[in-house]
Amino acid sequence: MKIFFIILIYFFSLNFEAKLKIEIIKGSEELPDIAIVPFKSSFGRQFEYDIRDLINEKLTLFGEFNSLELERMLSFPFNEESFYRRDWELLSMDYVVFGEVYETEGKLVLNYLVADIDLKRIILRGDITGDKKNIELITKKISDRVYESITGLKGIFNTKLAYILNPEPNKYSICVSDIDGDNEKILFSSNSPLMSPDWSPDGNKLAYVSFEKGFAEIYIQNLLTGIRETIPTLGMSKSAPVWSPDSKNLAFVISMSGNPDIYNYNLKNNKISRLTSHYGIDTEPAWSPDGKKLLFTSNRSGSPQIFEIKISNKRIKRVTLDGSYNARARFFPNGKNIVFVHGNNGIFHIATRNLKDRFVNIVTQTTLDESPTISPNGHIIIYSTKKENQGYLAGITIDRKSKFQLPVKKGSVREPSWSPFLN
Amino acid sequence: MKFLKSLPLIFLIFLISCSTQVSDSISQTNYKEVEGINFDEKDKIDTSLEDKVFFDFDKSTLNNDTKKILSQYVAESEKAKIIRLEGHCDERGTREYNLALGEKRAIEVKNYLIIQGVSSSKIKIISYGEEKPISFGSTESDWKQNRRVEIALF
Numbered sequence: 001m002k003i004f005f006i007i008l009i010y011f012f013s014l015n016f017e018a019k020l021k022i023e024i025i026k027g028s029e030e031l032p033d034i035a036i037v038p039f040k041s042s043f044g045r046q047f048e049y050d051i052r053d054l055i056n057e058k059l060t061l062f063g064e065f066n067s068l069e070l071e072r073m074l075s076f077p078f079n080e081e082s083f084y085r086r087d088w089e090l091l092s093m094d095y096v097v098f099g100e101v102y103e104t105e106g107k108l109v110l111n112y113l114v115a116d117i118d119l120k121r122i123i124l125r126g127d128i129t130g131d132k133k134n135i136e137l138i139t140k141k142i143s144d145r146v147y148e149s150i151t152g153l154k155g156i157f158n159t160k161l162a163y164i165l166n167p168e169p170n171k172y173s174i175c176v177s178d179i180d181g182d183n184e185k186i187l188f189s190s191n192s193p194l195m196s197p198d199w200s201p202d203g204n205k206l207a208y209v210s211f212e213k214g215f216a217e218i219y220i221q222n223l224l225t226g227i228r229e230t231i232p233t234l235g236m237s238k239s240a241p242v243w244s245p246d247s248k249n250l251a252f253v254i255s256m257s258g259n260p261d262i263y264n265y266n267l268k269n270n271k272i273s274r275l276t277s278h279y280g281i282d283t284e285p286a287w288s289p290d291g292k293k294l295l296f297t298s299n300r301s302g303s304p305q306i307f308e309i310k311i312s313n314k315r316i317k318r319v320t321l322d323g324s325y326n327a328r329a330r331f332f333p334n335g336k337n338i339v340f341v342h343g344n345n346g347i348f349h350i351a352t353r354n355l356k357d358r359f360v361n362i363v364t365q366t367t368l369d370e371s372p373t374i375s376p377n378g379h380i381i382i383y384s385t386k387k388e389n390q391g392y393l394a395g396i397t398i399d400r401k402s403k404f405q406l407p408v409k410k411g412s413v414r415e416p417s418w419s420p421f422l423n
Numbered sequence: 424m425k426f427l428k429s430l431p432l433i434f435l436i437f438l439i440s441c442s443t444q445v446s447d448s449i450s451q452t453n454y455k456e457v458e459g460i461n462f463d464e465k466d467k468i469d470t471s472l473e474d475k476v477f478f479d480f481d482k483s484t485l486n487n488d489t490k491k492i493l494s495q496y497v498a499e500s501e502k503a504k505i506i507r508l509e510g511h512c513d514e515r516g517t518r519e520y521n522l523a524l525g526e527k528r529a530i531e532v533k534n535y536l537i538i539q540g541v542s543s544s545k546i547k548i549i550s551y552g553e554e555k556p557i558s559f560g561s562t563e564s565d566w567k568q569n570r571r572v573e574i575a576l577f
Contacts, residue, residue: 258530414518
């Protein structure tokens with residue numbers, strides 16, 4: 001019987017949770033002031049406040065707005081007739097979000113509006129219908145629309161984050177959670193290292209590296225069915241998988257007798273083509289949004305630097321020139337800017353750069369920063385860093401107006417990978 | 424006691440629910456037969472030699488001390504069927520680059536052993552990059568211990 005208990009404890013202990021929660025550590029003084037009014041409804045006061053709180057939680061998730069406290073509101077508009085602009089001018093608001101919710105044929109209908117106080121007009125009128133049990137998703141979609149109407153950027157509240165959880169030495173899990181930390185799911189756990197998660201462009205699969213068989217092997221796991229597959233090619237040590245934007249190819253690194261090079265694997269016809277063939281280290285490929293180029297890290301010039309290869313003619317060009325260590329680049333969705341790890345004198349920051357100029361823009365202050373991932377709207381970077389022997393995730397908006405952390409209670413979290421936009 | 428009797432059942436249900444969450448079906452390849460070797464740490468040959476050699480940051484070159492240690496392995500390796508070399512890095516820099524760097528380190532050790540007369544077919548290498556540190560801190564003395572190749576004879 002004792003053995004049973006031990007086995008039970010062992011299995012339960014596999015269910016480590018990180019439960020990432022975003023904590024804002026610095027909000028700028030110049031953040032837009034926003035008021036999110038309780039949604040008028042016939043379901044009672046509590047429901048009105050709940051809807052408001054769900055939207056408020058999301059819009060303020062990354063510290064991009066100052067949200068007005070309920071107690072300071074002078075009126076509670078729910079449609080254009082009940083909206084008095086002067087009430088909000090008095091409170092120096094920039095934007096007001098308000099609306100109402102009712103039920104038709106068993107479904108919830110939410111009408112919502114966004115007023116721009118400066119422009120003196122309603123900038124968004126929307127309605128959304130759905131089941132009450134999907135209120136979380138409904139409020140995510142509303143928040144996405146509101147965010148877009150104010151910033152001009154698509155909202156990212158209905159996206160996910162994949163990451164590697166390392167709750168204690170020699171325990172590794174690959175996890176996926178909603179971007180706000182809710183619904184954390186462990187996809188796979190192992191006593192051997194797991195690395196390099198990367199989302200398929202449709203958001204249904206993850207590619208990653210696992211050492212479960214005693215060598216680095218790439219797995220593709222379906223998030224809906226949980227089924228895992230390997231890639232049927234030879235070669236010792238496969239790593240750094242990245243999906244092409246059209247989902248047809250997976251670029252990754254194969255090391256043949258200690259010489260890592262970049263390969264492109266066609267997922268449709270299983271054909272593999274070698275892209276680089278240098279005796280030095282070539283690794284960390286990253287697709288350009290148009291799928292025509294790959295960035296990669298190479299030490300062919302002596303120290304790790306970022307290079308670019310054109311898929312069509314395999315022509316290689318050096319990208320980074322300044323600093324002794326530039327590695328693991330990712331393109332911004334605009335295809336013009338890149339984010340990467342920039343090291344000088346043993347200190348490693350996250351940096352961004354426009355490919356057209358040489359200026360290196362260092363965006364972090366901590367010293368062991370790595371694995372930057374960019375939100376699908378190109379506005380936020382999440383990366384991993386370390387403090388007191390604990391790895392944790394942190395983030396920053398690219399206008400640097402907000403900084404945040406996603407701490408964990410126990411163990412380390414690393415290698416964040418932001419999902420594409422999801423439906 | 425009734426509860427205890429039902430424990431195996433609970434356990435079984437738990438196992439089933441686990442297996443549906445993470446279905447571990449792997450497509451068949453001939454890869455495993457080519458590279459896969461199952462090492463049992465119990466079969467390790469005790470050599471009383473230094474089982475780790477160390478490296479400078481972002482380097483895979485062997486220093487003289489390292490070469491001295493490796494030379495001592497030449498005689499010992501006669502007894503061994505397999506020599507396993509595990510490359511590791513410190514936490515600085517990027518993970519995938521470090522995975523490649525750890526492999527370069529293991530390869531440098533392998534090449535040196537081959538030059539000294541060790542049969543190359545006996546040598547198996549693996550890199551863990553920065554994933555398996557010995558020392559978990561973030562000071563130079565931690566990093567120094569982590570930039571290593573571990574040598575094991577089987």
